Amino acid sequence: MVSEFMLQQTPVARVLPVWTAWLERWPTPSALAAEEPGEAVRAWGRLGYPRRAQRLHAAATAIRDHHGGDVPADHAALLALPGVGEYTAAAVASFGFGQRHAVLDTNVRRVLARLEGGVEFPADHLTRAERDRAAAWLPDDDLAAATWAAASMELGALVCTATNPDCGACPVRRDCAWLAAGRPAHAGPPRRGQAYAGTDRQCRGVLLGVLREASGPVAADDVLAAWPVDPSQASRALDSLLTDALVRRLPDGSLTL
């Protein structure tokens, strides 16, 4: 479950060392829950989307308080945990507990879009049609389904990649509608990029980074000084971090994770 949280939008290679250190420090949900959420955010390092660390801590707390300290195997119980959405609930139930669930991550969605849909990329957001298609591909047997989930994900991650897919090495190349159609390029409007430079998001990251690297609380002015180009934007970003409880303001006005 820890790895699934970390892998939400972050590549495996960057997750690996953080995941190792994390499990060494917090081998159980209860161990994590016993620490301050800010420590989780600090240990998250530079994986990005630090609210995932906050939610993982909250999930650990819920597991301690409501599930006897053990990650629940029940899909609905998993889905009810903070930070656990459709993908992560299915992934934990499937990979962790050998259950039969469609595990629809970006890799599997791309594989099915090409293999059966004949298009290069799936829609921006998961659709009903994709869920139906994925359900139809899922083997009946529990363990076969779990194996399929892992295999189809791996196929997308290693062979049927977003750019430069290795169709020659693909085990289902003879059945692929997209390959048969001559690998047509994505039609329709360009997929929305993720502007970042100069955004509030980047600003939040910079401010949070100051607190993450500091050994203790930092004066608010020193935090804001890390974003000198636009003080009003820095102020707004700090407010949002406080609202999100990613940052706390101490009685003396200084800031901490």
Place this chain on the structure above:
DNA sequence: TAGACGTGGGT
């Protein structure tokens, strides 16, 4: 249901 939400490596 679009859009917000971090970060860094590959092309």
Place this chain on the structure above:
DNA sequence: TACCCAAGTCT
């Protein structure tokens, strides 16, 4: 140098 994009979730 830019842009792409990576095992998503939440509102």
